[in-house]
Structures are given as C-alpha cells and as structure tokens.
Amino acid sequence: MTWSLDPGGGGKRELEFPKHNYGILRQIIYCSKFNTYFALRKDCSLKVYNKDFVETFTVLNLDLKLVKSIIFNPETDELITGGVGGVKFWKYRMNHKSNNKVIAMSNYELFLRADYPHMGGNWVTKVELDVVTQQVFCCSVQALFCYNTQGQLLLEIPNPHKCSPTACIYSSYIKSILTCSTDCEIKAWSANGIITHRFTGHTRAITNLLIHPETPSIFISCSKDGSIRFWSLDIYSQLLR
Template identity: 40%
Template sequence: MRLQEEGLVDSNILSFGFVLTEKYDQHGKFTEIVDVTYNSRMQKFVILDTRGATAWLHNIKPPNCKRELTYPKYQNKLLKRMIYCEKYNIYFAICHDFTLQVYNKDFNSTCKAENPNMRSISHILFNPKLDELITTGMAGTTIWKYQQVESVTFDQIKPMANYRLVEKSQHKSVGGLWCTKVEIVNELQQLYFCSETDLYAYTASDVKLLFSIKNAHSAAITCAGYSLYSRMLITGSMDTEVKVWGSTGGHIHSFRGHTRPISSLVVHPHTNGLVMTSSLDGSVKVWSLHMMDLLHSYNVFPDGIDWMNITPTGGIWCAAARKLVVLKFNSIAEYWGHARCGINKLEIIKDENKSTRVLVAGDDGSIRLFKQQNVPSNALCTVLPAPVVSLLSTILSLTYSRYNNLFFVLISTSSVWVYTGKTDPACRLWEWNIHELQRPYTTFNTQTAKTKLGNKTVLNRPTANGSGSAQISDCNCLCAVFSSKGFQYHTDEGMCSAKNRLVSKMSGAVAKWLARLPPTRR
C-alpha cells in the first residue's frame, strides 16, 4: 500500500533525510520472510517465505501483490535463498538439499544443478560480465557457467529452457574454510570473500589472491563493499563496527554507532563517498568516507533489519521477518574539501568565461577558495586570519573578484585589506583607508567632480540628500561586481556609468564615490 493513500505522507512537503514512501506487510496466512530480491526489469520485489514466493509491484497504483510460487502441500522451506539476474531475467535459488535451481521470469523451473557431495551452500552470486554463478559454502567455492545448450529436447516451450548451469571449476581453499558472504565489484572484476573474521580479495577471472586481511574484526564479518570513488573497502561485522580499509588492505578508520550486529552494507551508487549500513538494532545509518563521520541515522524496525539494498531508481528498501518498507533519501552531499573550522559564509562565485569557484569564510577569520567539482580537492587559495582581528570577533565583510582574482576583506569600518589569489596562502597587496580615499571627494573640487557627457560638462557629486558636499562615511559591507558593459546608477545630473570591479555598499555617497575611483586606486 502507498503511504500517500493512507494520509501518512504529505505530497506537498519535501522532507530532508529519510522519507518513508511505501510499505508491505506479510499477509497473515503466509509465513515469515526467508529472503528478498528485487526484479529491476519489472520493478517488483520477490519475497520468499517457507511456503512459496510473493511478488509485490510497488510502483503501480494501487500496489499489486501476486503469489508467484506455491510449494506442494505439506512441503516447506524448499528454497533457502534466491537472487535475481537482470541480464537473463531469471532467478537463481538454493534449494533445501543444497542443489541449485533456475527459474525463468514466470517462475517455471528451467534447470537444476545437482550437488553430489550434499555439502552446505551458504551464498550465491552472479557475475554478469563472465556469465558465471559463484557458490560458496562448506565444500569451498564453485564457479558455474550459465550458457546455452543445443542438444536438448523440449517437452514444452518456456523461456530460457535452453540454458543450463555447467560446472566450470572448484576452489576448495578459496575464501577460507567457512565462507558466509561473497561480494563482487563488477567494474574491477574483484571478489571479496568473508570467512569468519578474515577477508580475502580475489580476481574474478582466474580466482587469484590479491590480498587478505586476517582478524579484520573481533567477530564474524557479515557484509562488505567497495567504493570506486574513494578506492576504499568497507566491512561490517557481528561486533557492531563498520571498518574502512585501503585498496590493499590497510586499516583506515572504524565507524561506531550501531548497537547490534551489522546485517547489510551498501555503497551509495548515486552520491560519491556515502556508505549505508543496516543493523539488527533496527536503524539505517549513512556514513561519509570524506569526513569519516556519521551523516544520517533513521530507525526503521524496532525488531531489527535483516535485509537492505538500493533499487536502480534510488529507493532504499529494508526488510524484516514480516515487513518491507521503501525509503527515499532526500539529501544532497557534494564534497569539496576540509574547512577545518566553523563556516560563517558559503558563496558560489561565477564570472564570464571563467570557471566557478566556491568561497568559504570560517569563524576563525580564514578564507578558502575551492573549485566547484565533484572530486575532493584541497583549497586553491587560503587567506590566513588577519592578526589585527581578535579571535573572539569576526571580519566585518569580505568579497572576491573572480575577474581579478582578488580578495577584499573589511577589517574595520575604515580599513580594507586586498589579497591576491595567485599564491597560497594569499599575499596582501594593499591596505586601503576608506576615510583617506574619501577625503578628496568630500569638498567641491572641479578636477575630481566634473564629468564629461558629450559636449556638456556637469557636476557629479551625489550625496544621500542630493547634490552638494558629501561627508566622510564608514564602510559596512563589500560586494564585488563585474560586467563587460559596466553598470549604471542615477544621479541628480542624469545616468552615470562605471566599469569598476568593486562596489562598496555604504551610507550616502560612498558607494557612488567608489564607483568613480580611477582604476589604479580601485
């Protein structure tokens, strides 16, 4: 059922963080959930219980539930685990006797792979690039090739009936003695095997050991994932910790926040540097690989979360024994770099024919300039705190001219410091005294006050109260403006134009006075 139909979600309000969008409750006549997989083609959940499988189409209105598979009478727990393969639109399942069963899109059995040793299979994973099914368990690791066969006589026509699972190779020593989980990174074609407290990394093509991490956790490892963006390996464990490792196995950081064992771990596919974990404490937490800190936490089920994953459309689904919910994560997290202090101002600086910059002002009086890009980087330029400004106070105002690559910092109401952004840290070029710069313009002076407009010479000395002598004023705010055509403002004599790079928003005539400064004094 949809929450909007129940009146639980207001469609006119956009909430920040996690938002509950859909939920599914297992029908009373069905048993508890055994496993959950997501069909990305049909956008439906396949919910496996001890008596069969139910398909839940959550994106249609109203949501539809259909019983896709029902076991024969008096037979329970025929399937232990099921995964969906998008490439062939089929399902791979582990049976109760540890054989492998393949179902097509209509849940018709197409082939079965025997397990002669009757050894336990704990996990299955499909590699779409190599068309291989990987199984792990007590007998080690077995790789199966899913391929088309021609010498098969068909009794009836059904999709994918001409495909079979053919055993390719066995690796008894791969992944440790008791491998409980295996993950694959399709882009790198690497396999990560979780064996008790150890983790092993192999190549997917020839199953060659890359590195291993012994005693990675104090308890059994339950999940693992790899961030291509950050080039980091993340693991979760029964010891409630989430650990971050380098690409070759070096320990980087440990996240602590869950109070019960970690059940699932997902690297966010759309936002770089985010990792989501679920736990038996019933919460979903979002961790940042940039800041190595917790960003969000959301309590889903009080009894714990057994499964969690992300749909191709970005929906986060969590499932427990008799419930399944779909969450939407409304958050924008783009990382530029470390400010290493509290931030008082954040501004996007744009300019014609130049790249965009991000201006950050800290509460310690420092100023940093970053590139606006999706990859982390250090500050291009840093303006160190002015020694004349007390640590208990902040600078009055600041602005940055992208055209000139200059910083203008208002140290006091009568002093402006100008820095160049061509060095790191920035070097101070000038110190302007606002009162001294105004003095030649506060009294009548034909050399400084006349403006030539065509054949007519007019006096151009606007003040707050009209024409006349202006008074020396304090500066309260700075703003950098650039236009190839300049900008215009009204005076008593008419419209005036100036191609300046700095406008000071001050009381009275100071703003207009600064617009008429010679270029050498701006």
C-alpha cells in the same frame, strides 16, 4: 512477490509467485540479462527460475549442501557460490540439447567452470563481487580474502573484526574495502589491507552493506538493532537512520 510504487504514496502488488511456499529461499538474485532468478534455498539446494518463477534448472551436486552465499557476475555470465569447501564458478549458458519444452529458459543450465577448494580458507560465509575490477571478496570465519576471477589471491586480512565478518563491499569512490561484523563495527580498509576508519553507531550485529545505487559517496548498512543507516564517504559520518 514484486511490488511497485503507487503514486498515492503506498505500494501495490504487481505479481505474486506462490511456488516459493514449497521451499524457503535464503538468498535470491535477479539477472536482468536473462530475466532469470538464481536462488539458494534453505536446504542449500541451488535453483534457477524463469520470469514466471517456474523452476528451470537445479544443480545436482552433493557438495552444494553447504553453500552459504551466491553472487552473479554479469561480465562473464557466471554464478559464484561460496561455502564450506571454497568457491565455485558456474557458467550460465545454453545447453544445446534438443528441448521440446515450451518453458522459458528451460534450455539454459549452469556448468561448473572452476572449483577453488582453498579459496577463502575453505569456509566461506559470504561472497561479494566488484564488477568493475572483477575482484571476488570472501568473508571467512576469521579472515577476509580478495581474489581475481581466476583464483589468484590478491589480499588477505586476518581477523578484520573481533568476531567473524558478516559482509564486505568495495567502494570505488574511496578505493577501499568496507567490512562489517557482529561486533557492531564497520571498518574501511585500504587496498593493501590497512584500516583507515571505523564507523560506529549500530548496537547489534550488522548483517549487510550496500553502496548506494545512485550516489557512490554513500553506503547503507542494516543491523539486527532494527535500523538501516546511511553513511557518507565524504565526511565519514552517519547521515540518516
């Protein structure tokens, strides 16, 4: 479903896509350039949906059964998948085949551009991308890796947390990497892998991090303790909860 803000202070449903009932989506990414959705389903199949949420393409590859995370690179029009067996880069482009279908975007497909089976230490639980620097961050079971989009290793941080890292983001504001884990801590790392700060406050596993879309000096965390928290990269402290 999609929702828009109501001037009266609430929200109203604009569109509803009932086809999601046929399969639970673990992750979904909207690409405004193509007006397309990339989705990772619970059965680990990789699907592409058009603006009407009609399925237009499925990656038929048995190796995808253990995909754990996806991210889209708008600079190269590529979908990046990470999981058991490393990282793959898929180019999203027109297939140039004769197509009599009138379904929007049905003539676009994902083509495998590169396969890096050892990228991220073979078991990638989360992939993230910094679009500006074109750096790919891979959270693995016991390490954090940073690569360029050609598969070159730029940085490795072994055991960044007491438990496996659950997410990471790059802050261009402080030129640091932020990581989180089920150990309830958020850590900031320098470009050469030195820890510079610990953010504490969550009482249960932290599941994701996000740089504020309008204020780069603020990042947001969410946790299984039921809270969403705002943190300042100026004073290195919590702002809101």
